[in-house]
Amino acid sequence: MLLIGCEAEMEALGEALRSSRLAHATSAVLIEGPGGCGKSEILQFGVQRAAAEGALVLQAAGAFLESSLPVGIMRQLLSNLAFPEDVGRHLRELLESVKGYAEIDNCNASAADPRWPSVMHEVFVSLSEMSAVRPLVIAVDDLHYADSSSVQFLKYLVRRSRSIRLSFVFTASLYQQSKAQLLETELLRHPAFQRLSVGRLSRDGVRRLRSWHGGVPGERQADEMYELSGGNPLLLRAVCDERRMRPSQGPEQEQGSADWQPRPDGPFTQAVRACLTSSGADFLEMAEGMAVLGPAATADRLGRLLGVTPEAAELRGVGLRAAGLAVGTELRNPGIRTAVLGGLDEGERSRLHERAAELLRDEGEPAALIADHLVGCGTVKHAWGLQVLAEAAESALLTDQPQTAMHYLELALSQSTDGVERAAITVQLAEVAGRVDPTDVEPVLDGVLSAADSGKLPVLTLERLVRLVRMRGYVAEGEAVAGRLWEAAKAVRSSGGGTVGRGSFTEQLPGALTQGPQQGPQQGLQQGPQQGPPQRSLPSYRDVPRQRGAARIGASPENGRVTAADQAEQVYRVGLSHPAAQPALLATTVLWTLPDQRGVDTSAIPTKPSGASAGWLSDLKLPGALNAIKALAFADRTYEAVRWCEALADEAEWRGLDGWQASVRAVLAEVLLVQGRFAQAEACAAQAVAGVPTGADSAFAAGPVACQVLACIATGRYEQAARHLGRRFPERLFRSVDGLGYLRARGHYQLATGNLRAALDDFLHMGRLAAEWRIDRPGLIAWRVDAAEALLRLGETDEADRLIAEQAAAVDVSNARTRGMTLRLRAATAELPMRRRILPRAVTELRRSGDMYQFARALADLGRTHKELGERELGESMLQRAWRMADECGAAELCEELRPGYATGFAGEVDEGSTLSQSERRVASLAAFGYTNREIAAELHVTVSTVEQHLTRVYRKLNVTRRQDLPPQLKMCMEDVA
Incomplete structure (x- = not known):
């Protein structure tokens, strides 16, 4: 089957063997070709035909492992059982003597040795006598692996054989520089010699x-x-x-050749290795060099990598190209490369990668190319290696390859022995991990914060650490790190700004990892990148001395030359350390900076996310952008915050940065929850934690889970809320601000299910933590509102009044939503006339805030107040409006509270009326109970014509013709309807 296109070669071989038998003449055939192209199959075809025609076939096959075995090929040839017993015994004795000579002479068979020619002659005579009785065929496959002594024997036999019925058939790999060339010279002198060439298929x-x-x-x-x-x-x-x-x-x-991925140790992998093995050790070594160098391979580099001349490397490359294994100086496809690399033992692969890294570094190739070989080697033996890994990590981040950057940083961390340097690398690793999976950040960050050397970190690394700690919501740790940053920055300023700190790995990551100062909410979403002082020109790994032990990483502290730009940059970079940037909420994820004036000035934040463009996000900008979005939501600009979240989530998605996308969606879920859009908030929170396993060593999921719990409570699905609360979190949750949100969600679940004391405990625990962390700002963390609601339901009005008064007095920072919720609770403790004056203010504030759910609650309270004051028509109108708002939010519990029997199912539930709109379902429900059109119109405060139009659409959608055919599932309990 593999002999397609070799018909002429097979015919020529058959004719040569036939002529030798019939003409009593010797023939010699050498079949050449690349590995895997059918040389052995053609040889087998010839010897099988010769055996069928009565010839005695003496067959042997060379092998790499037996190439140094004395007279190994000859022993295979002369061990044929078809020899007469006396002849076979005599030949074996001759070979044993030759084997002894070869072992004494270290396998060096010399024609000048008087012992060898006599033995060869006797072997030739014995074979000649046998050929007179029966034609002989000597077939040797893979002659390039033949041992030296066997080659000497075969040369002698070829030279002496002319007119006996003896045929020689050999196969050899093309372009192979081996002992087979000694025999090939003798074959060329033979008058009946033929060379047959085989190659690849068309x-x-x-x-x-x-x-x-x-x-x-x-x-x-x-x-x-x-x-x-x-x-x-x-x-x-x-x-x-x-x-x-x-x-x-x-x-x-x-799959095409570009993405061909064969099975490990499958047929293709085995065929590649067999093809290379049969081609010869030189070709196997060349293929290994190509596999290691990859696209960077050239003939000159391959020669230096393997320790051979460029000419020899080129010859080996020709052989691999002839076999179809390579194109140019690269292996043909990734499948072949994988097969070759899989055959390398770990030590040899490491050695080749190490040598390749040195070669590429000497030639000044890009750091990423060198770093790949350092990762393949698994070790860094040279001082310049850490610098290469630093630049390669930066390059990978610029092209959105965070996982590749993590490989570089993890190797650098494993090879670094300096404690400060290791802590600095770990900070970088935590920052990059946030791009891939936000749950990976906290375990790494905990290691940095607990390291003994973390207090010695340079300013730039401390600035990154502050950003990470604040983004994760660590309060006490954030304050401590910010204090260290302030002290380090003060030391820099007092020394004239000459050096940021001791030269370290992290100081060598410019660009994506060290760009610009920290931005607050007022700057985080400006259109386009911020223009700061010029960046310092950091040293490249190419500038590091190449002598062993002479490399250095970072600037010399003795160099006192500091330019004005350097000094400006230091001030620019340590902006976080300024006292104005350290209010009580410095370490929180709620807002990073809070001005002294009331409210948060968000006028500088654009209303549309037009500034988000390709590559706008970075490790520096994401935290500031997310907190600026929270500032928008806090300033009652929630719709703008949603647009910004969607824009940033889209960018993170198309850039393939799953970690960033999860972080953005977690914030988006919070904003949607504030708007009262519970279904969307729950779905967005689910997306944020989709890849986070239950019990993961991270508190990242606490924020989205809290959103899910609150959404389930508002929509009356308490069992689902309990399942979310059953998720396990690490203890560090209650060291971060995310723990406050989780406590609030759990408290509201207890409140909704009647466990009032447990709810109050959770709300008070929030207050204790906020006070302990010195972030108890009522206008921002409104735990008093929640606790007051629990106290009111417990009947403890005096204590509730005290908390509400404290909340109302918090005028330093607040927003319309917080003020409206506070006014609503204040009205709940007031007398009826005072309630009539307070609730309209609460309604106004909550309408401004954009929170439809809280607005509906306040409006419902105002409607009940009007009814109690005898203003029934006005009260009913407000209650109707409040019901519609709650219905739009999907707040089934509030709908049922306002109009029993009219509560609708939560979005996503399917029933008989799921194809109907909310208005159509209400009309259909009353019609199913037998209400006339006029009665339905009066009940729903609409016109009779509107009822008729709704019923027409209901009949068409449900495929019925009269109200008696409406499905019974549409019927609701109407006993309490006025």
């Missing part, structure tokens, strides 16, 4: 072979198979076998 040959294997010989499939195998028959058959092992993959789904 595209037509590939099509024929594929059809024999049961494939569809289409043009496109044939081209793909040719690209995958290079026309090498052995590889082509392996590709066919491997694809037959995947029956579910149709022809239209077949």
